[in-house]
Amino acid sequence: MARGAHRPASAAVLPPPSAPRAGGTPRRGPGAAPLRDLTMSSISRALGLAALALAATAASAATTITVATFPDLDRAARAALPRWHALHPDIAVKIVSLQYADHHTAMTTALATGSGLPDVMAIDFKFIGKFAGSRGFEDLNKPPYDAGALRGQFVGYTFAQATNAQGELAALPADIGPGTLLYRADLVATAGLTEADLTRSWDSFIASGVKLKAATGANLLADSADIVDIVLRSNLPPGDGIYFDHAGKVLVDGPRFVHAFELGRAAHRAGIDAGTTMWTNEWVAGFRSNRIAGAMMGAWLAGHLKNWLAPETSGKWRSAPLPAGAAASYGGSFYAIPRRAAHKPEAWAFVLFMTADKQTQLASLRTLDTFPALLAAQQDPLMDEPMPFLGGQKARELWRDIAAKVPAIPVDKYDSMATDVIRAEYQNVIAQGKDIPAALADAKSLIEHRARR
Amino acid sequence: MISPESTLTPAVASARAGASRARRRKLARKLAPYAFIAPFFVLFAVFGLFPLLFSVWLSLHQWDAAEGLAAMHWVGLENYKYAITDPWFAKSLLTTLWFAAVSGVPQHLVALPLAFLIHMTLRRSRNFVVGAYFVPYVTSSVAIALIFTTLFSKDFGVINALLPGPPIDWLGDAFWARIAIAFVVFWRYLGWNVVLYLSALQVISGDLYEAATLDGASRWQQFRYVALPLLKPMMFFAITLTLIGNLQLFEEPFILIPPDSGVATSVMTTAMFMYRMAFSDGDFGTASAVSWVLFFIIAALTYGNARLFGKEGGGDVAR
Numbered sequence: 093m094a095r096g097a098h099r100p101a102s103a104a105v106l107p108p109p110s111a112p113r114a115g116g117t118p119r120r121g122p123g124a125a126p127l128r129d130l131t132m133s134s135i136s137r138a139l140g141l142a143a144l145a146l147a148a149t150a151a152s153a154a155t156t157i158t159v160a161t162f163p164d165l166d167r168a169a170r171a172a173l174p175r176w177h178a179l180h181p182d183i184a185v186k187i188v189s190l191q192y193a194d195h196h197t198a199m200t201t202a203l204a205t206g207s208g209l210p211d212v213m214a215i216d217f218k219f220i221g222k223f224a225g226s227r228g229f230e231d232l233n234k235p236p237y238d239a240g241a242l243r244g245q246f247v248g249y250t251f252a253q254a255t256n257a258q259g260e261l262a263a264l265p266a267d268i269g270p271g272t273l274l275y276r277a278d279l280v281a282t283a284g285l286t287e288a289d290l291t292r293s294w295d296s297f298i299a300s301g302v303k304l305k306a307a308t309g310a311n312l313l314a315d316s317a318d319i320v321d322i323v324l325r326s327n328l329p330p331g332d333g334i335y336f337d338h339a340g341k342v343l344v345d346g347p348r349f350v351h352a353f354e355l356g357r358a359a360h361r362a363g364i365d366a367g368t369t370m371w372t373n374e375w376v377a378g379f380r381s382n383r384i385a386g387a388m389m390g391a392w393l394a395g396h397l398k399n400w401l402a403p404e405t406s407g408k409w410r411s412a413p414l415p416a417g418a419a420a421s422y423g424g425s426f427y428a429i430p431r432r433a434a435h436k437p438e439a440w441a442f443v444l445f446m447t448a449d450k451q452t453q454l455a456s457l458r459t460l461d462t463f464p465a466l467l468a469a470q471q472d473p474l475m476d477e478p479m480p481f482l483g484g485q486k487a488r489e490l491w492r493d494i495a496a497k498v499p500a501i502p503v504d505k506y507d508s509m510a511t512d513v514i515r516a517e518y519q520n521v522i523a524q525g526k527d528i529p530a531a532l533a534d535a536k537s538l539i540e541h542r543a544r545r
Numbered sequence: 546m547i548s549p550e551s552t553l554t555p556a557v558a559s560a561r562a563g564a565s566r567a568r569r570r571k572l573a574r575k576l577a578p579y580a581f582i583a584p585f586f587v588l589f590a591v592f593g594l595f596p597l598l599f600s601v602w603l604s605l606h607q608w609d610a611a612e613g614l615a616a617m618h619w620v621g622l623e624n625y626k627y628a629i630t631d632p633w634f635a636k637s638l639l640t641t642l643w644f645a646a647v648s649g650v651p652q653h654l655v656a657l658p659l660a661f662l663i664h665m666t667l668r669r670s671r672n673f674v675v676g677a678y679f680v681p682y683v684t685s686s687v688a689i690a691l692i693f694t695t696l697f698s699k700d701f702g703v704i705n706a707l708l709p710g711p712p713i714d715w716l717g718d719a720f721w722a723r724i725a726i727a728f729v730v731f732w733r734y735l736g737w738n739v740v741l742y743l744s745a746l747q748v749i750s751g752d753l754y755e756a757a758t759l760d761g762a763s764r765w766q767q768f769r770y771v772a773l774p775l776l777k778p779m780m781f782f783a784i785t786l787t788l789i790g791n792l793q794l795f796e797e798p799f800i801l802i803p804p805d806s807g808v809a810t811s812v813m814t815t816a817m818f819m820y821r822m823a824f825s826d827g828d829f830g831t832a833s834a835v836s837w838v839l840f841f842i843i844a845a846l847t848y849g850n851a852r853l854f855g856k857e858g859g860g861d862v863a864r
Contacts, residue, residue: 197824204610222827226612317807367717369806373694509826519807523719
């Protein structure tokens with residue numbers, strides 16, 4: 093899940109996290125015990141046993157491990173706890189969940205001072221480059237972890253993202269964010285439009301937005317910056333990150349950025365955006381009051397919509413590929429073990445349980461729509477189930493196809509800084525009519541200035 | 546083995562013991578005051594002095610906090626040069642000065658006559674009124690953020706509902722977002738200034754007003770020619786506090802504008818720039834340098850303020 097909820101306190105009434113269905117998928121035999129599932133699952137058998145043995149020797153007395161995470165990702169960990177306790181009755185888990193931005197700030201401070209570090213740390217995609225580069229984490233390539241052997245079981249590029257310049261693997265991936273267009277089928281139909289009108293081309297998308305607004309008053313976008321965000325993440329050439337190439341060269345004056353800014357400006361001028369920033373009260377209210385009828389983001393947004401943003405619009409949403417055949421990855425999350433964690437063997441068992449365990453991954457998919465980074469989970473029959481929130485659409489099959497098309501996106505230590513700079517320059521284009529090449533040139537020189545070291 | 550003590554006569558031994566006990570008591574008496582004031586000094590050293598000195602040290606280093614303390618390396622004054630040449634630094638400084646002026650000046654222009662009015666007209670209800678003005682000052686900033694984001698909401702807010710014309714995007718448009726934040730700052734600190742001025746008015750002798758009344762001075766003239774000159778020392782004090790507070794402005798823009806918002810950089814004060822430098826870019830060395838640059842700017846402006854009031858022959862404070 094990318095960009096976990098910077099959720100306004102007043103906005104959300106959380107439904108209780110739905111417990112994962114016991115026993116995994118319906119097709120599994122009734123006799124399959126959870127422990128058997130774990131060892132027989134796609135984790136390499138030896139590794140799974142090694143982890144359990146490690147956990148067992150170190151945890152003769154009851155141990156409590158601390159897991160630092162953020163919403164909505166914390167929901168996945170909470171939902172998995174009953175099964176965890178069945179497998180590890182001697183290891184208690186304390187989940188500490190802060191708001192998205194607060195979590196990453198608190199973890200930066202904890203890493204800096206070496207105090208207050210959790211045993212397991214959840215890290216969002218936006219920060220994985222910075223955190224992995226910090227070398228404050230256990231190198232999972234080394235024994236006793238030897239996670240290199242697990243590489244083939246995950247979506248390939250996730251390991252590249254969690255590996256720093258020194259070749260250390262800082263984290264294991266939990267989920268990825270195949271980019272999708274979520275739209276309100278009922279409002280689009282009212283305006284006499286079809287899904288093909290939205291996705292044929294970017295021009296067609298914007299023209300459809302104008303028609304939609306005229307017919308229903310609804311906006312096809314929350315913020316014109318959203319179109320910029322998704323286009324920046326689309327169709328990256330292999331080896332290029334969003335802002336930097338593999339050699340650290342700043343890419344922000346390239347054609348991808350010009351195209352993204354131009355589209356964003358065109359959408360803004362056409363008036364098809366509601367002008368609300370993500371994770372604000374207005375944004376939430378926009379979804380609930382039918383003012384926002386579309387969003388282009390990671391598939392995880394469907395889970396947010398279903399769980400707290402707009403549960404009452406259930407059945408009205410659909411998921412479509414991005415316009416103009418764009419393939420993008422938007423977000424993802426990871427679990428890491430700080431070098432100074434107190435209970436490393438137990439922490440490792442928990443990381444494996446959250447990432448490499450097919451049942452946990454499927455339970456997360458079911459509750460959060462966080463798309464599994466574990467390939468075995470992507471092949472589960474659950475992927476073919478119709479999704480009631482999306483009007484019975486079998487959207488996970490679509491997301492799997494999108495995920496297969498997305499190239500690896502290398503991350504950089506300065507990604508979060510570059511995100512801020514680009515966002516500010518885009519605002520200059522929109523609000524002050526700044527020339528796009530000038531804005532991007534300024535962004536480039538500022539990013540180069542900041543990334544000087 | 547024979548200890549030296551055992552060779553002494555009992556009398557000498559006891560005299561010695563008495564002397565050492567007296568010495569110890571004397572020492573304890575000497576040390577007692579230090580022990581009693583130690584709690585403050587220990588707390589100050591840990592939470593005040595150490596961070597202060599550490600930030601000086603830090604400002605001379607490059608340090609990616611996520612890498613731990615061992616990763617610090619010496620860069621000398623480079624962080625200062627780097628901070629000052631960052632385009633966002635200059636921009637944030639202008640924003641800070643804008644906020645200082647737009648939210649600070651009205652605070653005093655309103656608080657002065659308001660305090661005078663309360664002082665002259667209210668008797669029994671005075672404490673209640675002053676208390677009401679003071680409430681925002683002690684209200685939690687989280688509560689303020691919640692209330693004001695709701696009030697300022699573009700589509701659902703009360704303020705837009707009351708105003709005629711098309712809805713104003715209070716928190717999403719660079720210009721209006723600044724106005725909205727300046728208003729919240731004004732609203733929050735007005736009561737504080739009223740209390741300051743009121744306390745100064747209360748020590749002005751009533752005889753002066755009486756004499757002025759006998760000379761036929763109107764209430765405005767009493768304010769202008771009696772109260773205002775005598776309030777100068779307090780004005781110096783209050784303006785200094787406002788200057789320092791507004792130049793360090795952080796909370797209000799931080800809580801009202803989400804960091805991902807497009808206008809976030811339009812309302813970015815220097816203190817927020819410093820915070821971003823540290824926690825978003827992970828560059829704690831430069832953030833420390835920014836904080837010291839800000840400190841020197843505030844010190845310079847405060848000195849200028851003191852000179853200004855001092856020259857005009859203001860009150861005791863300035864002299």
